[in-house]
Amino acid sequence: MAEQETQEQSSGEPSGERGIYEGLAYYLMAPAWVTLFVFLVVPLGIMLVYSFLTKEFRGGVIWEFSLAAYDQFFFDRGLFGDEPARIEWTYIGIFWRSLWQAGLATLLCLLLGFPTAFVIATRSGRWKFVWLFLITIPYWVNLLIRTISMKFLIRDNGPLNEWLLAIGVLDKPLHLINTDFAIQLGLFYSYLPFMVLPIYASIERYNFALSEAAADLYASRWYTLRRVIFPLVKPGVVAGCILVFVPSLGAFLAPDLLGGAKKFMIGSLIEEQFKGNIGNWPFGAAASMLLLSLVLVMLTCYALSQSRARR
Amino acid sequence: MSRRTNFRHFPGFMALGLLCMFLLYAPLIIVMVYSFNDSISVTRFDSVSLRWYRDVFFGLEAGKFRQATFNSLTIAIGAATVSTVIATCASIAMLRAGRFRGKLLSFPLLSLPLMVPEIVTAVATLIFFSAIGFAAGHATILVAHIVFCIPFAYLPIAARMQSIESVYEQAAQDLYASRWDSFRLILLPLLMPGIISGFLLAFIISLDDFIITNFVKGAGVETLPTAIFGAAKQGIKPNIMAISTLLLLTSIVFVSLSYMFGRVESNNKRE
Numbered sequence: 303m304a305e306q307e308t309q310e311q312s313s314g315e316p317s318g319e320r321g322i323y324e325g326l327a328y329y330l331m332a333p334a335w336v337t338l339f340v341f342l343v344v345p346l347g348i349m350l351v352y353s354f355l356t357k358e359f360r361g362g363v364i365w366e367f368s369l370a371a372y373d374q375f376f377f378d379r380g381l382f383g384d385e386p387a388r389i390e391w392t393y394i395g396i397f398w399r400s401l402w403q404a405g406l407a408t409l410l411c412l413l414l415g416f417p418t419a420f421v422i423a424t425r426s427g428r429w430k431f432v433w434l435f436l437i438t439i440p441y442w443v444n445l446l447i448r449t450i451s452m453k454f455l456i457r458d459n460g461p462l463n464e465w466l467l468a469i470g471v472l473d474k475p476l477h478l479i480n481t482d483f484a485i486q487l488g489l490f491y492s493y494l495p496f497m498v499l500p501i502y503a504s505i506e507r508y509n510f511a512l513s514e515a516a517a518d519l520y521a522s523r524w525y526t527l528r529r530v531i532f533p534l535v536k537p538g539v540v541a542g543c544i545l546v547f548v549p550s551l552g553a554f555l556a557p558d559l560l561g562g563a564k565k566f567m568i569g570s571l572i573e574e575q576f577k578g579n580i581g582n583w584p585f586g587a588a589a590s591m592l593l594l595s596l597v598l599v600m601l602t603c604y605a606l607s608q609s610r611a612r613r
Numbered sequence: 614m615s616r617r618t619n620f621r622h623f624p625g626f627m628a629l630g631l632l633c634m635f636l637l638y639a640p641l642i643i644v645m646v647y648s649f650n651d652s653i654s655v656t657r658f659d660s661v662s663l664r665w666y667r668d669v670f671f672g673l674e675a676g677k678f679r680q681a682t683f684n685s686l687t688i689a690i691g692a693a694t695v696s697t698v699i700a701t702c703a704s705i706a707m708l709r710a711g712r713f714r715g716k717l718l719s720f721p722l723l724s725l726p727l728m729v730p731e732i733v734t735a736v737a738t739l740i741f742f743s744a745i746g747f748a749a750g751h752a753t754i755l756v757a758h759i760v761f762c763i764p765f766a767y768l769p770i771a772a773r774m775q776s777i778e779s780v781y782e783q784a785a786q787d788l789y790a791s792r793w794d795s796f797r798l799i800l801l802p803l804l805m806p807g808i809i810s811g812f813l814l815a816f817i818i819s820l821d822d823f824i825i826t827n828f829v830k831g832a833g834v835e836t837l838p839t840a841i842f843g844a845a846k847q848g849i850k851p852n853i854m855a856i857s858t859l860l861l862l863t864s865i866v867f868v869s870l871s872y873m874f875g876r877v878e879s880n881n882k883r884e
Binding site: 327330349 | 620621622623625626627629630632633634636637638639640641643644647698699700702703705706707709710711712713715716719722723725726728729730731732733734736737738739740741743744756757759760763767779782783786792795796817820821823824828838841842845849853854857860861864865867868872
């Protein structure tokens with residue numbers, strides 16, 4: 303819901319030309335500026351600084367400049383650090399895996415979310431309300447509880463397997479938990495409403511007279527979907543994909559609970575660096591910085607493509 | 614003939630939509646059903662009982678969960694209240710105060726908590742409090758929650774304000790109402806539905822948060838999600854399912870109320 307409003311918000315100009323509360327702007331804006339600057343922008347800056355410091359073995363840092371964190375991320379210098387540097391694939395691999403997992407989860411959301419959004423947008427009156435209501439409810443339910451429920455359902459000896467065995471579809475339990483598919487399913491389950499709502503908003507604005515025109519020109523139903531409807535609702539699709547992909551990339555709960563400890567993703571890698579006394583704060587800060595830059599680059603590309611499309 | 618003219622129909626879309634619904638609701642319904650299971654084993658369903666609900670309220674871990682619920686509620690109410698006030702002021706400045714320096718950067722700043730991945734915010738906040746030597750506890754959780762609740766409160770309030778034309782306030786001021794009066798008597802009542810939905814959204818978001826809370830909570834302080842996560846790490850016991858069901862029903866009641874509230878509002882507007 304909130305995301306639709308973001309779009310309207312960013313494109314909308316203030317309604318009052320003169321401004322009724324002119325002159326009060328700084329006083330009214332100050333609390334938001336101060337809070338967000340002091341407790342978000344400054345912390346992000348300190349995190350950047352920390353990523354260039356030396357690690358303290360019991361957690362925390364020593365105030366000494368060091369590139370060790372980034373070095374550890376990208377290069378392997380052997381056990382004692384005296385071998386020639388080779389590229390270290392472990393962490394790059396984890397980032398790559400996370401990108402891949404988040405991408406597949408986004409694709410899953412799109413494949414199921416687009417038809418759902420289409421169905422919702424073409425219902426009338428009461429039914430549209432019911433579908434929208436049902437899609438948004440899970441978004442309001444605690445993410446942790448949803449993930450735990452999914453874990454409970456797909457366990458090796460959980461209800462899903464029990465039923466499939468009972469009705470004879472399977473001979474032996476389906477092993478889902480702690481697999482990549484379980485992570486994708488969990489991410490799909492966590493962020494589906496983010497995909498459906500922007501697409502729904504776009505399809506709602508689509509004029510079905512265009513479909514009629516296409517049909518008059520002998521376009522088939524699916525050809526119309528591909529060449530007429532899809533290009534027109536693409537902004538909603540792109541927005542939905544970003545809204546699913548970005549949180550999936552840094553997700554922690556789904557990989558941790560459904561993927562098990564072995565299936566590492568960025569979220570778990572970062573979390574581990576700050577757990578108790580065994581972590582490595584500069585390394586965690588460096589990994590967070592890399593994740594943040596990745597996300598900001600993607601969002602900037604998106605914003606640029608949007609403004610180009612508007613012009 | 615009728616098949617040809619229905620351009621809103623695509624074969625298979627309805628089935629995929631229903632599959633989506635099934636995937637969304639099956640896990641929740643299963644957990645609800647199994648929370649009424651009498652058996653200690655979570656795999657077999659014996660008979661219906663409220664045993665695990667009694668366990669949640671009066672059992673061994675009841676004290677822990679009660680404390681966690683109390684923490685969660687106080688933090689959520691505090692964070693939602695503060696962030697709603699901040700967001701209301703900010704939206705008046707953004708939409709009703711004309712041009713001012715720094716306006717262009719204000720919107721990206723207000724939505725920054727939505728753009729930064731949650732785990733990065735968590736790390737940054739933890740490092741910040743540790744760098745300034747501030748002990749982790751209730752206060753750090755509250756501050757962190759206020760920060761990421763601001764955009765969730767801001768968006769519905771600003772959306773509502775955009776739909777209210779400023780002519781009413783201008784008329785009031787033409788009739789010599791002070792700016793404070795035109796805000797208090799004209800804008801605020803019209804804005805109330807937006808403020809309430811902003812508050813509810815911020816409240817739910819704060820209640821829901823796990824990752825950031827987990828990073829900044831410090832030892833000993835638990836909120837409901839961190840307590841549930843800790844308990845679920847050792848395996849999903851039936852009492853976890855009972856708590857989950859209670860929270861789930863709370864959320865559903867909450868969102869139904871806010872929907873109904875919104876519908877009554879839009880009906881009034883139509884008349």
